[in-house]
Amino acid sequence: MSSLRNAIPRRAHKERSQPSSRKKFGLLEKHKDYVQRAKAFHKKEDTLRRLREKASNRNPDEFYFKMVRTRTVNGVHKPESEANKYTQEELMLMKTQDIGYVLQKLQSERKKVERLNAMLHSIDNQPSNKHVFFAEDRKEAKELQLQAQHAKSEIPLTSDNIPPSIKRKRDRSYRELEERRNRLNQLEKIYMDMTMQKELQKNGKKRKLREDEIVCPTTKPVYKWRAERKR
Template sequence: MSSLRNAVYRRAHKERSQPQSRKKYGLLEKHKDYVVRAKAFHKKEDALRKLREKAAFRNPDEFYFKMIKTKTVDGVHKPESQANKYTQEELMLMKTQDIGYVLQKLQSEKNKIEKLTAVLQSLDNQPSTRHVFYAEDREDAKEMQLRTSKVGKVPVFEDVPDQIKRKTAASYRELEARKGRVNDLEKLYMDMAMQKELQKKGRKRKLREDEIVCPTSKPVYKWRPDRKR
């Protein structure tokens, strides 16, 4: 029976479109759109109901940390500013530790660059102690072996030169990348050192462009001499 029921031609159901007189109100909402909107509405209703119950049964004597870490501005809870969380001495100590870490990484990169440069120079200046023959195919290699075996020289057939070229090129790329990293670390170290000096006590002022001897894009400061007691 099911096969006969499926064999009968049925007209495809089409949902009603928006009438021409109501085109100005936009697309006609379908049932699937209403289901999504209704679920979102009831979900928000449930969340508000739970919050109202939680507020109604709240214990007025209960303490939690947001009581002292937030404040109410126009009825909205906002966290207090953490600008004065650390003292000036603690900030100076953290700056010193950060500068020490950057300086350590800078020295490490410089040591790696020196070792890599020494290895590449030794490879470039190393003379070849073996006579390597290159053949186009196996037949050519056999002929060269026969010719050189009479003179006492055994040819060496290998693909090492291509591997050495690839490794050398990779080492040079690594060297350039490490040099760029060293330049970035040096700039970062200079900026951090300047920020640390600016946090110290003492009268200072920013020099104008006409007062700078060597023009630079970074600001230049001058400290006024303090009388030592």
């Protein structure tokens, strides 16, 4: 009998819709929405109850090391700022090490730019009957040698009839030079900014000059230190 009852399709019960007179109050809350909201409400109540019990049973003489690194502001625990983690001397030492690293990179990049610039300058200033060629292997070197011998006998090589492989390498070298120059300018700006920040951390009275006091107009701030007598 039960199997027969299950075989008969049951009617799908639909929840009532929102009455037209109550549409101004928004969507009608269904039973499943109420269950979800009730579970969340009771979960928050249980959490607050456990926290109140834990606070009431807390030992006022209990100590843990985080108390040393925190302070209470209006009853709220706040950790100490990371700025007080190091002393002024330690900050100056770290700043000096950073500046030294940037200066090392700056000098290395400047030497590479000078070396690459000198190489390209020597290549461009070669006479029309003398050219410097770069080969990937012996086969390409032999082809370039034959081309050079043929050019000596017939037509001298100029910037218009340079082999395509050599021209591509020369153009690639010029692009590399431009990229290294841009990187050098960025490193110089970083070095100047870090040097200024290091000087501002030193002791001594200083003030920021106004725009009318600056002799050479610049976008960066200019500071003036008060002259002090050295002992």
